[in-house]
Amino acid sequence: MSTITSSLTKWQKKKLCSLLSHDRLSLLFKASVHGYNASTFHQKCNTQGPTVIVAYNKSGYVFGAFTCKDYGQTGQNVVDDKAFLFSFNDKEVKEAPLRVFSGNPQYAFTDTGPNFDSLRFLHNNTATVYSNHAATYIFEPQQMHGNDLQLTECEVYRVEDCGGLLEKPWRNVQWNSERRKALLSIISGWKPSVSSVKQARILLVGHVGAGKSSFFNSINSVFKGYVSSQANTGTAGTSLTTQFRTYHIKPGSGVSHVPFALCDSMGLEEGLNSGLDVDDFASILKGHIQDRYQFNPSMPIQPESPHFHKSPGLKDKIHCVVYVIDTSKIKLLSDKMNDKFAVFRNKTNQLGIPQLVLLTKVDEGCPLVAEDLKNVYQSHYINKMVQEVSAQLGVSLSAVIPVKNYSQELEIDPQTDILLLNAVVQILRTAEGFFDDLYNPEERSE
Template sequence: MASLTSKLNEQQLSRLYTLLGEVELNLLYKASVHGYAGQAFHQRCDRQGPTVVVAYSYSGYVFGGYTSKDYAQTGQYIDDEKAFLFSLQDPTPVWFRVMTAHGARARLDDASGPRFGDDMWFCYNNCAQVYCNPGNAYMFNTATMYGNNQQLIECEVYKVTEASVPGKSVEKKPWRNILWTAERRAELMESVKTYKPLISTVKQLRILMIGPVGAGKSSFFNSINSIFCGHVTSKAMSGSLDSSITKQYRTYTIRAGNEGVALPFILCDTMGLEEASEAGLSIDDISSAINGHIPDRYKFNPAAPYEAEDEVKPPRSLTLQDKVHCVVYVLDTCKVTLMPSKVEEKLTAIRKRANLLGIPQIVLLTKVDEACPLVEEDLQNIYLSSYIKTKVREASARVGVSMSSVIPVKNYSHELELELECDILLLTAIQQMLRFADNYFDDMSPGGDNVV
């Protein structure tokens, strides 16, 4: 009998970890060794807890599906909101939630080989092939999934378990260098205070914050404001409700001290992104905000996007000063893996529009302490945490930006006093936003002072 070794190469395994997070994989079943029969699959894989199927097609595609529920041959439909299908093709892995006409049915738990939803089978009819009939159940086509080649050269199933000590995996050396000193905090604060945009007509950068409900957009503003006020503040409304607390478009200027000079950037807070198509922030409203049309305190209406034209008063003349110079996606580290597909689709649409306009984009990963016990113990462990590194990689893949554009931070939430480590992470994030905006100005063509 052939040796039971994984067919996944290092790159494919890395992409799979991007989707699954910090887990351990134990190879249970290999079709070329145990046979393509459903009986052989169930003998090895029943009652093993969460599993991931990885199939290899003759066209070179590596794809599969994850379920958090046991295989047990109960003959019942299994609901599993965490189940998803994926393809590990370049440049980044893609994934699709398993949804059927009956909701989150992951599969029929019968005696056949691995199955997802109503109409996708691996080892179909006990043969080395896959069968899929997407219909309205899946948000993909078979060409995207496995290259329209149903023949398999291998099918593997892995048991998925959390790392032996969840969130405690430590890198041998920090995967990013950072100084945790009071001197470094002072340097960052001074750098932000004295920053001047490369284009003289722009006095304050505009940074547009976008993200799902409860991710921490308003809390990020409150946290930056706290640093420069010298104490914890709560100027912007924030919370963790299912629907967005922020209903208005707010543009916040931060001052150095209660009566200090305005800092050279404006944080623009938006309504939260929601899964429903007619709820939360509208994609059209984001385009209007990027182009500088939406005024401060405009009340968002998900059912009716903002219209710049005004029959009574003509629209004001807009300049580069009014335009957004950096887009920041704010994501909850704990929820990156479970991001609803509709929210991810909205983020993709926003990214494409920002790309067309040449606007630089950054991802902020918030609530890192809640996501990783190692970081909760000591925030200075953030760049020693393998788990946080995994989440940075996953956010990079899902949003479509480079890993260097993903910055983990901790907002002030329950604290009563400022903390050195919190401040340094937050100030580093602001510094990167200013640098990215400078790249945008540097790339602008002559005469780029007008808004497109």
């Protein structure tokens, strides 16, 4: 799946949330990705509850429409006394948004499409908006869109309330320096229960932009004591990781031994001959693919390849698979992407490898967590997302771990470290299940 990102700036998103009196916007539809057509609009946006359409033009205007009612393709005019149009000029960011209410309390929009009479988005299934400023909503065209009706983008967001904080945390975490030291000690003292294996090999798998490489960089940063960027990260539409990489973390922060290696792979994508191939995935799990193999999405690795390990040992295999999912993208995962996750999970199950899910970017998913990371396990919204991922991927609730990677920070943060280290401890405990299932007691450590 190509990364689907919002075109709203932080200032614009903050202004919209303030205008809507809600905590967050969840992107449902992006015309430049999904197409400027009503059928796809309805596929993505029907029965989603309160939504806001956001249109952009070359003149720098950001304008659109809010409704708290559902789209449903009934062909009827929908009454919504809370609906309104809005606009602000990106070139004059200090100016408060223009807010225009309906002049007709009996009419808000037509649910066969994003048709607010005065503004009709995706007009004739093109990147244009039809503007009739004398209709239900009365506005000055220059103020609304600068008379520029050619769109550069059109997005639809579900308007959500984060649900506030729960009375009690649904997982207990200690957020002090003693706990950070204790987690480092647990990690340093862990070792596989099989003597032939010195490090657990952890494979990170996820959709493009989920934060796989960022997770390695973040863990590496914890041990280094400063923010580092060894693995390539970014927001490109396709996977930045094109090689199979095995990353070994150097001991640091008082830790004498790091008992795990993180393996990074191509991101999962929907298209044919794109993203990580399931056959390559199986070869990685079995230990056949060596470090720095260059993936070829149109053809899986062949036994004659110089990077193909023909006789891998237990130490070369993957001992735990960690699926990495962006909190903000959970509801954007298509049926094709969910099917791909299911195929990968089935293959992993067949090989008896335990699995875990990392829920990344929790601070972007919930403003209460962005305000204070210690709210992560009291956030009603994050709790809801954990439950959705659990049901969607078919894993237990205890196997879904929220984390925040280092992204824009220049210095490490104790709370971020604790959340990351807690995830590592859970990963190692999950990997231990792989060794517990081995039937060769002679290989076990004393």
